[in-house]
Amino acid sequence: MNMVLTNAKVYTCKETAPWAETVVIRDGCIVYAGSSEKEKWEEAAGIGSSEAAAAKDTLPVYDMKGKMIIPGIIDSHTHPGMVSQSSWHIRLPWTEDVNELLAFVKKYAEEHPVSEAPFLYFEYYPTSMFGENGPTKELLDSAVSDRPCLCQDFGDHLHWVNSRMLEMMGVTKDTPDPVPGLEMFVRDADGEPTGWLKEYVHMRFADKLFRTIGWTPPMTMTPDLMEGFFRFLTEHGITAMADGILEGEAQLSSMAELDQSGKLNVYYDGIMRFWSYEDLPEKIAELQSYQQKYTSKHMKLNTMKLFLDGTNESGNSALLSPHLNDPKGINHGEIKMDRDELKNCLLLCNRTGLDIHIHMVGDRAFRVGCDAVEAAQKEAAKLGETWTMQVIFAHCELIDPADMPRPAQLGITINWSCHWSAGYFGEEAQTYIGREKWNRMYQFNPIIDSGALVTFSSDVVTYYELHRADPFFSMQVAHTRVDPEFPLNPGTYPGSMRPEESARLSREALMKGYTISGARQLRWEDQLGSIEAGKIANLNVISDDFFKVAPDHISGIKLDAVIFDGEVIFGML
Numbered sequence: 001m002n003m004v005l006t007n008a009k010v011y012t013c014k015e016t017a018p019w020a021e022t023v024v025i026r027d028g029c030i031v032y033a034g035s036s037e038k039e040k041w042e043e044a045a046g047i048g049s050s051e052a053a054a055a056k057d058t059l060p061v062y063d064m065k066g067k068m069i070i071p072g073i074i075d076s077h078t079h080p081g082m083v084s085q086s087s088w089h090i091r092l093p094w095t096e097d098v099n100e101l102l103a104f105v106k107k108y109a110e111e112h113p114v115s116e117a118p119f120l121y122f123e124y125y126p127t128s129m130f131g132e133n134g135p136t137k138e139l140l141d142s143a144v145s146d147r148p149c150l151c152q153d154f155g156d157h158l159h160w161v162n163s164r165m166l167e168m169m170g171v172t173k174d175t176p177d178p179v180p181g182l183e184m185f186v187r188d189a190d191g192e193p194t195g196w197l198k199e200y201v202h203m204r205f206a207d208k209l210f211r212t213i214g215w216t217p218p219m220t221m222t223p224d225l226m227e228g229f230f231r232f233l234t235e236h237g238i239t240a241m242a243d244g245i246l247e248g249e250a251q252l253s254s255m256a257e258l259d260q261s262g263k264l265n266v267y268y269d270g271i272m273r274f275w276s277y278e279d280l281p282e283k284i285a286e287l288q289s290y291q292q293k294y295t296s297k298h299m300k301l302n303t304m305k306l307f308l309d310g311t312n313e314s315g316n317s318a319l320l321s322p323h324l325n326d327p328k329g330i331n332h333g334e335i336k337m338d339r340d341e342l343k344n345c346l347l348l349c350n351r352t353g354l355d356i357h358i359h360m361v362g363d364r365a366f367r368v369g370c371d372a373v374e375a376a377q378k379e380a381a382k383l384g385e386t387w388t389m390q391v392i393f394a395h396c397e398l399i400d401p402a403d404m405p406r407p408a409q410l411g412i413t414i415n416w417s418c419h420w421s422a423g424y425f426g427e428e429a430q431t432y433i434g435r436e437k438w439n440r441m442y443q444f445n446p447i448i449d450s451g452a453l454v455t456f457s458s459d460v461v462t463y464y465e466l467h468r469a470d471p472f473f474s475m476q477v478a479h480t481r482v483d484p485e486f487p488l489n490p491g492t493y494p495g496s497m498r499p500e501e502s503a504r505l506s507r508e509a510l511m512k513g514y515t516i517s518g519a520r521q522l523r524w525e526d527q528l529g530s531i532e533a534g535k536i537a538n539l540n541v542i543s544d545d546f547f548k549v550a551p552d553h554i555s556g557i558k559l560d561a562v563i564f565d566g567e568v569i570f571g572m573l
């Protein structure tokens with residue numbers, strides 16, 4: 001579609017010309033972003049030349065009456081697969097009262113017999129509820145024992161199951177932990193699983209569980225199952241995204257189908273998970289087969305994903321100092337790979353022309369990650385191999401001050417999920433890392449100031465929290481360090497603001513990280529991320545001036561119109 005948007009306040013995110021007043025769109029692309037002087041945009045739009053008179057009649061001109069226009073938002077780490085697959089989960093009441101929670105589970109099980117609900121999956125119980133030893137299967141058995149039942153913690157990395165679930169997964173005292181200390185069954189003194197699970201360890205036993213109960217939850221990826229997630233993106237001005245983990249081929253084929261029927265409306269960058277240097281070649285081959293089959297204008301796959309450690313709230317992040325709750329003072333948390341294995345993975349990805357996206361939370365994971373990148377770059381140079389890969393470190397919740405300059409020095413991209421910037425995960429991590437380190441969590445200004453690429457994302461994994469993927473909500477939390485939904489105790493933290501005040505992110509940095517920097521991470525910077533001639537016309541008309549609205553009103557900004565590939569796909573002009 002062709003159109004002219006004039007008399008607007010256009011924040012272009014182009015460094016050399018951040019502001020414009022008029023945008024001209026032709027054939028889905030921006031051909032002009034500049035001043036409102038009629039001769040200028042008419043000339044750029046080709047009006048005034050010989051072919052022009054006719055064209056002028058067909059080129060609608062919209063007077064935006066001073067409204068703000070920004071580029072399409074880029075969510076550079078989110079989970080369409082996991083969110084779509086969570087539609088059958090049951091939401092628990094938000095309470096730390098274990099009796100109230102168990103009563104809810106019991107009542108739910110009574111109202112929904114086994115024939116109707118053969119497996120109960122509840123989310124979420126507050127992580128702080130059970131302390132470092134976690135809850136027990138016997139406790140959950142007291143509410144439901146006639147079928148497998150699982151309760152997921154608020155941080156998404158801990159799971160509480162009943163005896164029936166362990167039994168039907170075939171998990172006993174003798175079952176080895178897939179990744180000891182990290183992805184594991186918590187055990188009592190006799191080695192018996194207590195019913196508390198770290199990470200998604202049960203997923204490795206899911207096939208057996210579903211076979212035993214003769215039922216599979218509605219998790220098969222279909223266009224219908226996925227449509228809701230992509231509609232959410234459209235309604236919130238998100239026109240490009242990176243997938244935190246691609247959940248298999250059915251997801252890609254469903255998305256390709258949605259794309260063909262005009263319901264995808266997003267530029268999608270898929271990421272393939274691997275576990276170790278050993279399985280990396282196989283996973284690379286799988287990614288390459290998907291590349292051949294599914295690469296299109298809107299879809300591409302170019303990145304491998306690794307989980308290097310756990311989370312601070314689960315007590316399995318990799319730390320430079322020992323976990324405070326360890327009486328022996330030797331537990332530094334778990335790390336999936338040492339420097340050399342990670343270095344070899346990086347070299348292989350670089351050789352194959354792929355990028356890598358690494359989950360890391362603790363300060364030791366960050367250091368090992370930086371050390372591995374440094375070693376891999378040196379080795380590549382020695383071997384005469386060009387270093388072309390992009391390394392993305394996601395989360396980076398705790399960084400030792402000495403490592404802050406390293407992303408800029410090593411060309412590492414840092415990805416942060418803005419809506420976590422305040423009270424979302426509470427104070428639970430203090431059990432393991434202490435108050436001093438907790439106060440230093442979520443510090444990204446030193447990295448931004450050092451010149452490294454910093455991108456932003458939502459990292460939502462279930463429908464329960466999908467509303468928080470609203471970029472304006474996320475930006476407000478990162479700008480104020482106050483979470484309106486999960487405020488910290490104002491008695492301890494004045495105004496519920498998470499320390500440090502200096503860690504609040506500026507609006508400029510936020511907008512940049514959600515647009516042009518995100519486009520760089522996705523390797524789509526030639527086409528997306530800013531409003532300038534030559535780029536694809538993905539842009540948002542918003543209800544308020546992003547730079548002038550009160551800090552606690554940023555989340556109230558609405559999308560008046562979302563333009564994707566030059567078409568209005570939501571709202572109206």
Ligand SMILES: [Zn+2]
Pocket residue numbers: 077078079244245459
């Ligand atoms: Zn994620």
